[in-house]
Amino acid sequence: MNTGLQLYNTLSRKKELFEPLNAPNVGMYVCGPTVYSDVHLGNCRTFISFDLIFRYLKYSGYKVRYVRNITDAGHLEGDRDEGDDKFAKRAKLEQLEPMEIVQKYTLGFHDVLRMFNTLPPSIEPTATGHIIEQIEMIKEIIKNGYAYEINGTVYFDVEKYSEEYNYTILTNRNLEDMLANTRELGGQDEKHGRLDFALWIKAKPETIMRWASPWGVGFPGWHIECSAMSAKYLGDEFDIHGGGMDLAATHHTNEIAQSEACSHKQPAKYWMHTNMLTVNGTRMSKSAGNGFLPGELFTGSHPLLERGFSPMTVKFFILQAHYRSTLDFSNEALDASEKGFRRLMNAVNLLEKLTPSANSDFEIEPIFNNCVKAMNDDFNSPVVIAELFEAVRIINTVHDGKGNISEVELEKLKKLMNDFVFDVFGLKDEETSNTELNSVLDLVIDIRKGAKENKDYATSDKIRLGLQSMGIQLKDSKDGTTWNKI
Ligand code: AMP
Ligand code: ZN
Numbered sequence: 371m372n373t374g375l376q377l378y379n380t381l382s383r384k385k386e387l388f389e390p391l392n393a394p395n396v397g398m399y400v401c402g403p404t405v406y407s408d409v410h411l412g413n414c415r416t417f418i419s420f421d422l423i424f425r426y427l428k429y430s431g432y433k434v435r436y437v438r439n440i441t442d443a444g445h446l447e448g449d450r451d452e453g454d455d456k457f458a459k460r461a462k463l464e465q466l467e468p469m470e471i472v473q474k475y476t477l478g479f480h481d482v483l484r485m486f487n488t489l490p491p492s493i494e495p496t497a498t499g500h501i502i503e504q505i506e507m508i509k510e511i512i513k514n515g516y517a518y519e520i521n522g523t524v525y526f527d528v529e530k531y532s533e534e535y536n537y538t539i540l541t542n543r544n545l546e547d548m549l550a551n552t553r554e555l556g557g558q559d560e561k562h563g564r565l566d567f568a569l570w571i572k573a574k575p576e577t578i579m580r581w582a583s584p585w586g587v588g589f590p591g592w593h594i595e596c597s598a599m600s601a602k603y604l605g606d607e608f609d610i611h612g613g614g615m616d617l618a619a620t621h622h623t624n625e626i627a628q629s630e631a632c633s634h635k636q637p638a639k640y641w642m643h644t645n646m647l648t649v650n651g652t653r654m655s656k657s658a659g660n661g662f663l664p665g666e667l668f669t670g671s672h673p674l675l676e677r678g679f680s681p682m683t684v685k686f687f688i689l690q691a692h693y694r695s696t697l698d699f700s701n702e703a704l705d706a707s708e709k710g711f712r713r714l715m716n717a718v719n720l721l722e723k724l725t726p727s728a729n730s731d732f733e734i735e736p737i738f739n740n741c742v743k744a745m746n747d748d749f750n751s752p753v754v755i756a757e758l759f760e761a762v763r764i765i766n767t768v769h770d771g772k773g774n775i776s777e778v779e780l781e782k783l784k785k786l787m788n789d790f791v792f793d794v795f796g797l798k799d800e801e802t803s804n805t806e807l808n809s810v811l812d813l814v815i816d817i818r819k820g821a822k823e824n825k826d827y828a829t830s831d832k833i834r835l836g837l838q839s840m841g842i843q844l845k846d847s848k849d850g851t852t853w854n855k856i
Contacts, residue, residue, distance in 0.1 A: 371393065371394055371430065371431035371432065372430035372431055372742075372746070374387075374746050375387070375388040375427075375430060375745075375746045376388065376746060376747055376748055377640060377642065377748050377749070378642065378694060378748045379639075379640045379641060379642070380540055380618060380641040380642065380643050381539060381540065381640070381641050383542070385747075385748055386640070388640070390432065390609045390639075391607060391608070391609055391639060393432070394431060394432050394433050395432070395433050395434075395435070396427055396432045396433065396434045396435070396609050396610065397434075397435050397437075397603075397604035397605065397608030397609050397610070398420075398423075398424065398427070398434055398435070398436045398437070398604075398608075398609060398610040398611075398612065399437045399438075399439075399596070399599075399600040399603075399604055399608065399610070399611050399612070399638070400417075400420045400436070400437070400438045400491075400611075400612045400613060401438075401439065401441075401596055401612070401613035401614075401617055401621065401622075402417075402438040402439045402440050402441065402494070403417075403440065403441065403475075403479050404441040404445050404456065405440055405441065405442055405471070405472050405475040405476045405479060406445065406456040406457045406459075406460045406471055406472075406475060407460060407475060407656065408475060408478055408479075408482075408663045408665075409475075409478070409479050409482060409663075409664070410654055410655070410656060410661035410662060410663055410664075411647060411654060411661070411662060411663070411664060411667060411684070411699070412614075412646060412647040412653070412654035412655065412661060413614075414482060414483070414486060414664060414684075414688075415644065415646075415647040415688050415697065416613065416614045416644045417438075417483060417486075417488060418486055418488060418685060418688050418689075419644040419688070419693040419749075420438075420612050420644070421483075421486075421488035421489060421796060422689065422693070422749060422751060422794070422795065422796070423610075423612070423642070423693075423749055424436050424489060424491075425489065425793065425794050425795075425796055426745050426749060426794050429789070429793055429794050434492070435492045435493070435603070435604065436489075436491040436492045436493075437491060437492065437493045437494075437495065437599065437600065437603045437604060438491040438493075438494055439494070439495050439496065439497065439595065439596060439599055440472075440476055440479075440494060440495070440496045440497070441497055441592065441595065442457070442469075442472040442476070442496050442497050442498050443457065443497045443498045443579050443589055443590065443595075444497055444571070444589050444590045444591055444592045444594075444595065445457065445592050446571075446592070455577065455579070455589075457471055457472065457579060458576075458577065458578055458579065461578070467578075468578050468579050469498075469579075472496075472498075482664045482665075485664065485668075485681040486664075486681050486684070486685050486796075487681070487682070487685070487796045487797070487798050488796060489796070493603050495599045495602075495603065497590065497595035497599075498579070500595065500598055500599050500602065501581045501590065503598040503599065503601075503602050504570075504590045504594045504595060504598045505570075505581075505583050505584070505590075506598075507594060507597060507598045507601070507628070507632050508524055508569045508570055508583075508590075508594060509584065510632045511526065511569065511628060511631045511632050512524065514631055514632065515527075515530065516530055516531050516627075516631035517569055517631070518562070519585050520560045520561070521560060521572065522572030522585050522586040522587075522588060523560070523568055523570060523571050523572045523585070523588070524568065524569045524570040524585055525561045525562070525566040525567065525568055525569065526566055526567050526568075526569055526624070526627060526628065526631070527562065527563070527566060528549075528563055528565040528566050528567070528627065529549060529562070529563050529565070529566075531627050531630070531631055532545060532549070535627065535630050535631075537565075537623065537627060538623070539623075539626065539636075540618045540619070540622055540623050540626065540641060541618055541619050541623065543619070548565060549563070549565065567591060567593065567624055568591040569590070569591050569593075569594050569628070570583060570585055570588050570589075570590055570591065570594075571588050571589055571590070571591060572585070572586060572587075572588045573586075573587045573588045573589060577589065592621065593620075593621055593624040593625055593628060594628060596621070596625050597625050597628040597629045597632070597637070600625075600629075600637060600638075601629065601632075601633070601637070606629070606633040606635045606637065607635050607636070607637060607638075607639070608637065608638055608639070609638065609639050609640060610638060610639070610640045610641075610642055611625075611637065611638035611640070611641050611642070612641070612642040612643065612644070613643065613644075614643065614644050614646065615643040615644060615645055615646060616646065616653075617643070618641075618643055622641065625637070643694070644693045644694070645693065645694050645695055645696045645697070646696055646697075647688075647696075647697050647698075647699060648696055648697070648698045648699065649674065649698070649699045650698070651698065654699065660674065662674060662675070664681070664684070667679055667684060668680065668681060668684075674699075674701075675701065676701045677701075679704045679707075679708060680708075680800050681800070682711060682797055682798060682799075682800050683704060683707050683708045683711050684704070684707075685795075685796075685797060686707045686710065686711040686714075686797065687703060687704055687707035689751045689752075689755065689795055689797075690707060690710075690751070690752055690755055691751075691752060692748075692749075692750055692751065692752055693749060693751075694748070710755075710759075711797075712854070712855055713759075713762055714758060714759070714762055714791065714797075715799045715801065715802075716854040716855075717761070717762040717765040717766060717787075718765075718787050718791060718799065719799065719802060719852070719854070720765050720766070720769050720852060721765060721780075721783065721784055721787065723769070723847075723849050723850070723852055724765065724768050724769060724775065724780060724849075725848075725849060726775060726776055726777040726779075726780045727774035727775065727776060728774075728776065729774055729776060730774060730775050730776035730778070730779045731767075731773040731774050731775065732764045732768075732773065732775055732779055732783075733779065734761070734764075734779050734782035734783050734786055735782065737757050737760055737761055737786060738782065738785075738786050738789075740753070740757045741754045741757050741758070741786070741789075741790050744757065745794065751795070754790055754794075754795075758786075758787070758790060758791065761783060761786055761787065764783065765783070769847065770847075771847070771848070801855055811837075811842070811853055814833060814837070815844065815851045815853070817829075817833065818830045818833040818834065818844075818851070819851065821833070837853070838856070841855055841856050842854070842855060842856070843855075843856050
């Protein structure tokens, strides 16, 4: 088991050695999507980043229980429990039942993540499937004196909680300033303090998704679902809790408060946050109109896109940035990622075709160790990619006959690529996984070989040039003919 992993903890604002509470078991909870509409590429960046973390923890020998929820209830338009229910609003717009909306966008979310070749979580609980657990938790918080009911709605009492706990532990904001604002509550506001947030919300006559509770008919607030479901599946204290950076100030801050008010325990040892995908420096979001969908990206059908890019190109683009850095979308950056990814895949495909020599000009172990070191340094995928390109250079040098590699080093090279490109990054070759194209090209290459043997150079050139005009390059070497996409 790898015991040298350092990860950045938002709680301490520094990198810490990863020491799970109960190694080799690891509990990881990541806030999942709100399924009232399609996920955009920004959302995907966060889920791809946690997939990288999940994969590397598994690769490191840990037994990970990865819980990623589906928010299918209780999400109002305002951050502070005001506004319409997003599911009900969408249901009306699309003339569907709210649960049809939930089903439609959950399936869409799964489709998209499958295209990005991410691993499914171990458990994917839904908010609507855990109403009882949420009600039980709210009862406990009231019993402990940190929540109050007004007219069928239950609020969390932030000021009371702050007397004993640190409400701004994740963000380090100034609570005095925040609490001072609570004195300026609007006249019709029923809660005691502006920072107070709803644990349970009284249903309006038109509310469709509603449940009976000790406080009357209503529905849970957004934050309580994650506290209730993480405790149910991972316990009151677990290892990693993650999500996008935008969740730290409200959703995760409130989650910590709820869990502490219930069990007197801070739920997660390590809080991890991914940075935002931006477009021209602005965060990608549905409301900003710059939140294009993965489907639009693959086909190039969004006005911001000059053409389509494949899922693996996009995933490679995401992995080329560290998960805690912002990543700005541009057509040029994706063009470059496409070229880089093709170079990497072409080299991987050449591996089986290399002939080992008695001696070796290259040593693979330092590259392998650098990859492990980079991943152990808070999952530094861009540094791993730079190391993989060193391996690409070696593969191409040997293939071009300009260097030798021994059998032992060749095996290490194969393991390096297999471990990091496929296991840890979860990339796959979209060209060679297209088995039909492979079979057709094998056949064409064989026909060309026959033509050359018969000195029918006209046919052999016709095949080579014809394929070239389609973006497929043939390369002849002493080991036979290989192809790659240009
Ligand atoms: P939501 O469905 O809005 O709850 O978001 C699902 C996840 O995507 C959350 O973890 C968000 O923090 C994350 N997210 C939202 N916008 C972006 C973005 N532009 N870049 C990266 N992650 C994002
Ligand atoms: Zn959550």
